[in-house]
Amino acid sequence: DAGVTQSPTHLxxxxxxxxxxxxxxxxxxxSVSWYQQVLGQGPQFIFQYYEKEERGRGNFPDRFSARQxxxxxxxxxxxxxxxxxxxxxLCASSLALGGEKLFFGSGTQLSVL
Amino acid sequence: GxxxxxxxxxLILQEGANSTLRCNFSDSVNNLQWFHQNPWGQLxxxxxxxxxxxQNGRLSATTVATERYSLLYISSSQTTDSGVxxxxxxxxxxxxxxxxxxxLKVLA
Numbered sequence: 001d002a003g004v005t006q007s008p009t010h011l012x013x014x015x016x017x018x019x020x021x022x023x024x025x026x027x028x029x030x031s032v033s034w035y036q037q038v039l040g041q042g043p044q045f046i047f048q049y050y051e052k053e054e055r056g057r058g059n060f061p062d063r064f065s066a067r068q069x070x071x072x073x074x075x076x077x078x079x080x081x082x083x084x085x086x087x088x089x090l091c092a093s094s095l096a097l098g099g100e101k102l103f104f105g106s107g108t109q110l111s112v113l
Numbered sequence: 114g115x116x117x118x119x120x121x122x123x124l125i126l127q128e129g130a131n132s133t134l135r136c137n138f139s140d141s142v143n144n145l146q147w148f149h150q151n152p153w154g155q156l157x158x159x160x161x162x163x164x165x166x167x168q169n170g171r172l173s174a175t176t177v178a179t180e181r182y183s184l185l186y187i188s189s190s191q192t193t194d195s196g197v198x199x200x201x202x203x204x205x206x207x208x209x210x211x212x213x214x215x216x217l218k219v220l221a
Contacts, residue, residue, distance in 0.1 A: 033208070042199055042211030043156075056207025088154050099144030099163070099203030104156040 002027070004093050004105035012111045013081050021076045021108045025093030031055075032074040033102065034066060037088040049074055050097050078110075086112045115140045115204050117212035124217045126190050134185040134215045136200035144203040145176050147185050150214075151196045159185070159198075190219045 005024045013019050025032050031050040035043035045058040049068035063079045072093075078085055088107045094100035116139040126132055136145070147159040160167050160174040162183065167174050171190075176183040183200055197216050201209040 035211075037154075042214050043201075045208035045210070048207045058208065090156065097207065099205075099209075101158065101161045102146060102201070102209060103158065104148075106153070106155045109154070 004091055004103055006089075006091050006105035006108050008108060009106070010109045010111075012113060014113050015081055015083060017081050017112075018077065018079045019081060019110060021078075021089050021091075021110075022073065023076070023091030023093075023105060024073045025091075026103055029093040029095055029103075030072055031094045031096055031100065032068055032072065033092045033094070034074070034076045035090040035092065036060075037090060037107075039087075043090055046076070048097075055097060081112045083112050086110060115142070115202060115210055117200065117202055117210050119198075119200060119212040119215050121215060122213065124215060126217070126219050128190060128192060128219055128221050130190050130219075131186070131188045132190060132217070134187070134198050134217075136183040136185070136202075136212050138181050138183075138202050138212075140204060141181070142178065142202040142204045144209075145183050146201045146209070147174055147183070148199045148201065149194075149196050150199060156199070187217075190217075192219045192221050195219050 033048040034046040037043040047066045048056040052068045068074045090107045091105045092102040144163045148156045164178045173186045201211045
């Protein structure tokens with residue numbers, strides 16, 4: 001079975017632009033979480049989706065939004081990009097909610113110039 | 114919120130050496146995972162260990178939930194063990210909280 005897949009791998013944007021990142025979870029997993037990892041730090045939680053509903057949101061501005069589709073894949077959208085949004089964006093899938101085991105994709109490296 | 118601290122922050126070893134990485138957390142947790150982040154950024158699951166001891170080859174982990182810490186042991190280290198090791202805890206909310214990480218470099 002395929003693992004968690006994310007696209008694109010790398011992305012370069014300029015300030016003010018909008019970006020959409022995509023994630024496909026492991027087959028059978030119904031929950032997708034998004035994390036932001038700034039260089040030199042641990043991943044920070046952004047969103048969790050389960051059964052197409054938002055189940056948790058971290059301390060990020062409203063410029064960040066996400067959704068989950070009927071096939072459990074997910075998109076993360078960031079509007080009005082700032083230089084500080086430059087980071088590795090990681091998607092994790094798990095079977096369900098709660099403290100289930102997380103499996104991470106290889107991430108999308110976003111650079112905002 | 115819960116605080117997760119890891120030590121040491123940086124570690125340099127000669128190939129073949131053993132090491133112990135520590136993860137302390139400030140409140141009770143119901144789950145804990147250890148990850149290895151390779152130089153390409155991929156987070157690889159090592160252990161899912163809310164309590165007790167587990168072993169997988171040269172790696173083992175112990176979580177003592179009542180004392181709020183977990184240990185990751187690496188024996189006979191190899192250069193491929195280099196990278197950053199994170200622990201992440203789940204305390205009953207919707208998210209995992211990651212620690213500060215231990216950056217390990219194994220020299221040939």
